[in-house]
Amino acid sequence: MEAVESVVRNMTQDGRIKCPACGDTRKKKTQKTMGVTVNGEGTLYNCFNCGISGKILPKKPYIQPVSAPVLRPKKRVNAPEQNQHLYNFLEKRGIDKDVAKKYGVIGGNKYFNGSGELPSIGFVYGEDADKPEAIKWRGTGKKCFTQEGAAQSFYGLDQLPENIETLVIVEGELDVLALATVGIDSVSCPNGAPQKVSVYEKDPSEDVKYHYIWQSKDLIEKVSKVIFAVDKDEPGEALAEELARRIGRAKCWEVKWPDGCKDANDVLLKHDAETLTSLIENATPVPLVGVYSADDYDSQVDLLYDKGNGKGASTGFSSLDELYTIAAGQLSVVTGLPGSGKSEFVDALLINLAQKEGWTFCVASFENPVPTHIAKLSEKITGKPFFSGPTERMTKEESQEARKFIKDHFVFVEQRDGSAIKIDDLLERTRLAVMRLGCRGVVIDPYNYIETSKGDKEHQSISAMLTRVAAFAKAYDIHVWFVAHPAKMYPDPSGKTPAPVGMHISGSAAWFAKADCGVTVHRSGDYDNHQPEIHCWKSRFKWVGKIGMVKLNYDVPTGRFSDIKENWEFD
Secondary structure, three states: OHHHHHHHOOOOOOEEEOOOOOHHHOOOOOOOOEEEEEEOOEEEEEEOOOOOEEEEOOOOOOOOOOOOOOOOOOOOOOOOOOOHHHHHHHHHOOOOHHHHHHOOOEEEEEEEOOOEEEEEEEEEEOOOOOOOOEEEEEEOOOOOEEEEEOOOOOEOHHHOOOOOOEEEEEOOHHHHHHHHHOOOOOEEOOOOOOOOOOOOOOOOOOOOOOHHHHHOHHHHHHOOEEEEEOOOOHHHHHHHHHHHHHHOHHHEEEOOOOOOOOOHHHHHHHOOHHHHHHHHHOOEEOOOOOOOOHHHHHHHHHHHHHHOOOOOEOOOOHHHHOOEOEOOOOEEEEEOOOOOOHHHHHHHHHHHHHHHHOOOEEEEEOOOOHHHHHHHHHHHHHOOOOOOOOOOOOOHHHHHHHHHHHHHHEEEOOOOOOOOEOHHHHHHHHHHHHHHHOOOEEEEEOHHHEOOOOHHHHHHHHHHHHHHHHHHHHHOOOEEEEEOOEOOOOOOOOOOOOOOOHHHEOOOOHHHHOOOEEEEEEOOOOOOOOOOEEEEEEEOOOOOEOOEEEEEEEEOOOOEEEEOOOOOEEO
């Protein structure tokens, strides 16, 4: 006790500290389990863990107010008459005098730090009227607060009927009295509302601020519905979230206060008892995380009905647009035999989208050094080779102009040590590019530079990776191209190697399953063939494209693709 008082005596303001009596014996030795209240009557302390409590008188004698608070009797129904000032205050708040008597509300003068002695209303916590766990005081004129003891339970808990089916939780004691005035039983949180939602820890022994939830666990489990009628502000929303986390969203409902009303007492004053009762009775379910009603999509469905989906952005090739367009929020898997030109094809798409749609891109092309990649993109922009050759080379000025365009529309992710990169690290880099630079598309080329499990677990690792990438595309409303090499393909009896599709990609069938669109660039091993086949082997949504094949011209010196009007094959 002496050790406790030596620490508490030095406190100059209210707060929480580590209990000197039991703090060193706890697992979390720095946890602040002792509440300290400092006022003109002395310093009060109480530890919710070990229960040690007491009062240290001030060095200067404190003169008791003339109108001292009168504690309630155990039954609370025969509370002595309180001063008229208290009743005047309650009348202005629309609260019935008999309700105040029932809840054991007391009145008197109270000392507040910085404000002196003021007429006050006291809310008594705890079931034992002779030994209340706490009394929370509020000035009836100037809005001041102080507390005797440490409130650790719901206010109004002892007034609930035994057969209660619905528990209404409010944020303040006056709201409990306001609801009781209209015949609705409720309880108030003892610690008010937090400023923001905290990191959630559900261990009751460590959940100090919400200890009152765990104390009322049996009651909460018994009722069929819990209604949050908390304040209409950010702290109130944070409180509702904290309570829902601990109680379980499935049985939680919430009240929406009308404009101009912050809480239950406001509604009682500005409207009437019928309105307040109706709002409680018509509370709505707290939204379940990740679960939505059809009503939540009304505006989107109306827009879909009025305007349709349209199509995705053009590839820049009129023949290919019949099969494949570029839609935000989707994942395209691009495959093809080695040397077939799949990376060149993706680059051509990006340049077309940048020129025609103004899109910007984040590119992780691990097999292309970035300077070389910039040179290749420059060729597609200028229509001239970057290096000297048999055809006219782009001028220095043309090269610089192309690079300016690339600078405006591209950023590059580079793993400079040549090692594999984790998918989470890659997505974080691309996320920053999307958020900061407004990138509309992301390229990952090829997948084998991503760190994945090998052996029996490879297919699981690839499936999880593709799930992350597809979710990333939807979350940020971008298009992702994922380039992947197929497993070894063998010629058919005619000597031609068939075009690989999603099921042929090395490692997992998830390449087919998780893709929104699947594309193969194919030249059947004939690399003198400058009319590659573009096979579309999957289109999840018919408004984006369909299965089929077209051929494109490919210009070797510039890496450009172009339409040809023959050999179109549509399903």
